[in-house]
Amino acid sequence: MSGAPLDEATEAAIGWLVVLHSGSVTAADRAGFDAWLAAQPGHRSAWERLAGPLDSALHGARAAAARTPGTPGALGNTLARAEAGLRQRRRLLRGTLGLGGVAAGAALLLAERHAPLAQWAADLRTGTGERRGFALPDGSTVTLDARSAADLDFGPGRRTVTLRQGALLAEAAPAGRHGGAPFVVRMAHGQVRALGTRFIVRLHEADSYVGMLEHRSEVTAAGGQRLELAEGQGARFGPQGVVPDTLAPRTASAWRRGLLEAHDLPLGEVIDALRAYRTGFVRIAPRAAALRVYGSYDLDDTDRALAALAETLPIEVRVFRQGWLVTIE
Amino acid sequence: MLHARQLFASHHGWLVARLQARLRCTADAQDVASETFLRVLASRHLGAVQEPRAFLTTIAKRLLFTLWRRRALEQAYLETLALHPEEFAPSPEDRAVLLETLDYIAQALDGLPLKARQAFVLSQIHGLGYHAIAGQLCISHSTVRRHMAEGFRRIAIALAQQEAGVAAPARRT
Numbered sequence: 137m138s139g140a141p142l143d144e145a146t147e148a149a150i151g152w153l154v155v156l157h158s159g160s161v162t163a164a165d166r167a168g169f170d171a172w173l174a175a176q177p178g179h180r181s182a183w184e185r186l187a188g189p190l191d192s193a194l195h196g197a198r199a200a201a202a203r204t205p206g207t208p209g210a211l212g213n214t215l216a217r218a219e220a221g222l223r224q225r226r227r228l229l230r231g232t233l234g235l236g237g238v239a240a241g242a243a244l245l246l247a248e249r250h251a252p253l254a255q256w257a258a259d260l261r262t263g264t265g266e267r268r269g270f271a272l273p274d275g276s277t278v279t280l281d282a283r284s285a286a287d288l289d290f291g292p293g294r295r296t297v298t299l300r301q302g303a304l305l306a307e308a309a310p311a312g313r314h315g316g317a318p319f320v321v322r323m324a325h326g327q328v329r330a331l332g333t334r335f336i337v338r339l340h341e342a343d344s345y346v347g348m349l350e351h352r353s354e355v356t357a358a359g360g361q362r363l364e365l366a367e368g369q370g371a372r373f374g375p376q377g378v379v380p381d382t383l384a385p386r387t388a389s390a391w392r393r394g395l396l397e398a399h400d401l402p403l404g405e406v407i408d409a410l411r412a413y414r415t416g417f418v419r420i421a422p423r424a425a426a427l428r429v430y431g432s433y434d435l436d437d438t439d440r441a442l443a444a445l446a447e448t449l450p451i452e453v454r455v456f457r458q459g460w461l462v463t464i465e
Numbered sequence: 466m467l468h469a470r471q472l473f474a475s476h477h478g479w480l481v482a483r484l485q486a487r488l489r490c491t492a493d494a495q496d497v498a499s500e501t502f503l504r505v506l507a508s509r510h511l512g513a514v515q516e517p518r519a520f521l522t523t524i525a526k527r528l529l530f531t532l533w534r535r536r537a538l539e540q541a542y543l544e545t546l547a548l549h550p551e552e553f554a555p556s557p558e559d560r561a562v563l564l565e566t567l568d569y570i571a572q573a574l575d576g577l578p579l580k581a582r583q584a585f586v587l588s589q590i591h592g593l594g595y596h597a598i599a600g601q602l603c604i605s606h607s608t609v610r611r612h613m614a615e616g617f618r619r620i621a622i623a624l625a626q627q628e629a630g631v632a633a634p635a636r637r638t
Contacts, residue, residue, distance in 0.1 A: 159594015197566035200559035212583035217541035380523040399576040
């Protein structure tokens with residue numbers, strides 16, 4: 137399921153659905169809803185396109201549920217019961233159907249990735265727990281996630297951002313305004329060429345992730361393999377080439393909203409993401425790092441995020457020296 | 466169409482073998498492989514695919530997961546019903562409708578937290594208000610609202626995709 141953007145009227149219709157199903161609708165809510173419906177013809181049609189099919193999809197089940205009182209939690213319990221087995225199968229899928237094979241040149245890539253303290257000299261950079269937007273000379277903008285760094289190379293015929301560390305979300309201005317030069321984000325594992333677009337890029341140890349939030353772009357791995365990505369699609373690229381990834385771009389860019397969204401992520405990756413928002417050290421045992429995590433976590437309150445993880449996973453989180461050292465076992 | 470035929474000729478056997486090695490069930494492997502190719506051939510981006518095997522793998526994984534989810538839900542539903550006294554059990558017709566709808570919701574809301582999907586089911590099938598749902602799931606009222614908004618949003622996206630003819634969630638029976 138992609139994070140395809142919805143139009144404004146549909147977003148408003150979603151808001152009204154939330155209000156009207158609350159179970160405590162006030163007269164003012166009703167009046168507000170009627171006023172919204174009447175305000176523009178587009179509102180009513182957006183409402184009908186969403187609420188109509190939803191009602192017809194659910195109508196049969198609502199009637200069936202009403203005929204069988206006494207088992208209100210049964211369906212919710214069914215979801216919970218199915219969850220554990222499915223989680224395991226999803227993990228199985230990831231491991232076994234994935235394409236293996238590591239191309240040469242990995243060592244070369246790593247050399248650039250580990251250039252000592254390169255990020256301190258970078259043009260754009262963010263510290264621990266900091267997210268920041270930067271306006272670029274051509275009207276494009278980039279937003280850096282916490283503990284990220286990027287260099288700029290802008291001039292006649294060039295619009296290049298080099299990601300040195302972390303993640304960024306780019307909103308590329310159209311090429312026409314800048315002598316037709318394409319907007320390119322480079323990193324050790326390859327590059328992403330925007331075709332007028334909004335996308336997110338994250339640098340990992342072994343490869344990088346790119347997710348298209350709007351329009352399209354072309355991804356080229358360091359080895360030359362290419363893939364064009366459409367809106368809502370994501371891919372990993374690096375020594376293995378370019379491989380479509382099921383991680384939805386909207387999920388991958390949740391940090392922009394201050395959230396970490398984990399849908400079956402290894403705990404190790406979740407902790408990596410939290411580290412960028414936390415001063416001090418977080419040590420995690422390898423067995424704990426392999427656990428799978430589901431849920432949304434608040435990046436701006438990592439204490440709470442850690443507590444939430446400790447609640448749902450079979451781990452022990454211990455905090456030493458006022459949070460300077462955290463161990464997870 | 467040449468491209469499509471080439472794609473099928475050079476990768477169909479590979480995909481079936483790959484799935485079979487994993488599934489240990491020939492019929493499932495064949496089904497999933499056929500469905501994968503149907504989806505790929507209907508895709509508008511066929512010409513742009515540079516790594517056909519990676520692309521096929523991605524789609525096959527998604528389908529396989531849909532199939533597994535369907536079975537897991539069926540199994541879990543039967544187990545749950547077994548815990549309740551028989552006089553509360555829905556009729557076979559009602560069971561089928563409820564399961565079908567649960568699968569529809571599980572698919573549209575895939576990736577959302579378990580409690581979000583549970584909240585959506587309690588609200589949209591059982592008609593519970595948010596305060597009752599908050600109590601039942603031990604989450605806050607505002608979290609219920611957020612889960613509901615995200616749930617409706619997923620449904621809206623699924624409907625929009627259906628309208629555009631992209632990856633319409635085909636029903637397996």
